[in-house]
Amino acid sequence: MAEDRPIRKNPHRKRGVALLTVDRSNRNTALASALVEELARCGVEHACVAPGSRSAPLALALWREPAIRVFSHVDERSAGFFAVGIAQQTGVPAVVLTTSGTAAANLHPAVAESSEARVPIIVITADRPPELRGRGAGQTIDQLKLYGSTVRWFCELGVNDADDVGLLHFRSVANRAYATAAGPRPGPVHLNIPLREPLAPLPLDSDVQALEELAVAGRGRQPLTVVRSEAPAPTPALVHELSDVLAEHRRGIVLAGRQLSSEVPAAAAALARVARYPILAEPTSQLRTGDHDLSQVIAAYDAILREPPLDMQPDLVLRVGDMVTSKATRQWLEASPRCRQIVIDPEGGWNEPTTTAEQIVRVSVPALFRQLAEAFEPRLESEWLDRWLAAAKEADTAIDEFLGSLGEELFEPRVYRDLCALLPTGSTAYVSSSMPVRDLETFLRLADRRVRFLANRGANGIDGIVSSGLGAAAAAHGRAYVFLGDLALYHDMNGLLAIRRCGVEATFVVLNNRGGGIFDFLPIADYPDGYEDLFATPTELDFATVAQLYGLHHTRVESHSELAEALEKPGLVEVPLDRERNVKLHQELFAAVADAVARSPAASS
DSSP: OOTTSOOOOOTTOOTTOOOOSOOOSSHHHHHHHHHHHHHHHHTOOEEEEOOOSTTHHHHHHHHHOTTOEEEEOSOHHHHHHHHHHHHHHHSSOEEEEEOSTHHHHTTHHHHHHHHHHTOOEEEEEEEOOGGGTTTTOTTOOOOTTTTGGGSSEEEEOOOOOBSHHHHHHHHHHHHHHHHHHHSSSOOEEEEEEEOOSOOSOOOOTTOBOOOOHHHHHOBTTBOSSOOOOOOOOOOHHHHHHHHHHHHHOSSEEEEEOSOOOSSHHHHHHHHHHHHTOOEEEOGGGTOSBSSSOOTTEESOHHHHTTSOOGGGOOSEEEEESSOOSOHHHHHHHHTOTTSEEEEEOTTOOOOOTTSOOSEEEOSOHHHHHHHHHHHSOOOOOOHHHHHHHHHHHHHHHHHHHHHHTTTTOOOHHHHHHTHHHHSOTTEEEEEOTTHHHHHHHHHOOOBSSOEEEEEOOSSOOSTTHHHHHHHHHHTOSSOEEEEEEHHHHHHTGGGGHHHHHTTOOOEEEEEEOSSOGGGGGSGGGGOOTTHIIIIIOOOOOOHHHHHHHTTOOEEEOOSGGGHHHHTTSSEEEEEEOOHHHHHHHHHHHHHHHHHHHHTSHHHHO
16 A cells, blocks of 8 residues: 555444444434444444445444444445455455435445345445435435345335334344345345434434343344355265265366355366366466466366367266356357266355256265365376366467567457466456456466466446456455456446555456457457447546546556566556557467367377
């Protein structure tokens, strides 16, 4: 963090300490502080607050709570995605608060991402009381179940007095909201809180009528109700059954998509080692990089599977995390209905877009993989694994030779190829949807250093990437980087204001190809009539001016060798690219990989 840009925080904050009594100024302050106390005692550490009059009691309660760091946002949509970034980084529910009306509606994109990505957030919307609804009162819309089935739980708290019943109700709702958001299937929770005047902390004698100690102070430093939820452990029968399945299938793979657990990589590597299975791992699985055993991890699977050799067809797939981004891999699996697929998903979702999985196993992934590794008699034969490793070696060589032949030319895959060598150990990279996450998956090489890769791959939109990246940066322990295209930056440019307002730093790497480069790879690109205006949509923004507007250091990279130095400091790094040239080079590169893999010794033997 820069010395001249201190962290902004509520001055009362002291980690690990929570208020022990409610604010008795009036009914609203008492109810709001009881709610916030319980959220803090449950584990909430971060809250994003947008301005508004109706939400004032709740905003002040969050601000005054010592255990919660508050980030003030002007734009509600940015606040929502900032909370998503925090929650994805920490795994702990983050709070986002808005006032009534369309302010609440602006959170819907972030709520959708939270739901689809299984990221825990608690959305609190202030509302007009029932007597002001549907009567033309200003800033009033129907907020009941505003987000529909997107949320895990909705609660309209109602208009309450600050008596024993009211305070215990607010405390209990806070406990349930936290527990539901946290899991076992994490996601968003929506609390709608109607408030009558006064909205400021105006002292009103006898407005707080609670006498019961449990209502006034709760259970000291513990939540009113502790909810314990553990991922189910695998039974001996399940381990025995799956061990037999592994023994029957020599041509198996471990397929790892986006997941956040730090325990999965070592457990997956241990299982793959005894089964002699390759691991196809996208970077957001946290298996592509790290200090676990990388010897059986295949980085170039997307490039290989665009023209997959027939002798690399598996008969068993163990899937963990989300389905990988790679379209080539998904099509490869869909074309193999006889291949047995077992999905390990402890969060109770239905992560099965191929519609052909044989089993969905709802148990702890690290526990299952570790127990399978211990129960399975190590396989000695490795012809199947050797085939994959040989193909990966040929693919990696072809990619390196092709990229090396470009000299100093800037090319999107080159940004991601040696990314881990450019980023400090322990850093976080937040990667946008569209082309960035795809090029990262295809071209990031293996690296034995810890770099955490995050992405909004629930709803897969490019909205909110700036704010999500900054939210992750706010909760990170190391440097933070955000990789995105020019359209994604424009889409959430308001989010850059948080750098100054919230005291958060990150390095934004903008792949400026003047528009939506991913459309150039789709069939619609073959129809030029209206293509640029309707699909590519170049903005022609001057990113030096954008950086100046938000007080950021701007660097325009003109050659590949300049990238390393440009990443050394926070700010906005612009990488200018040619969209048409980018498509052509991708096609040539994938052709070179297909040719190399087809000519590999293992393929011809």
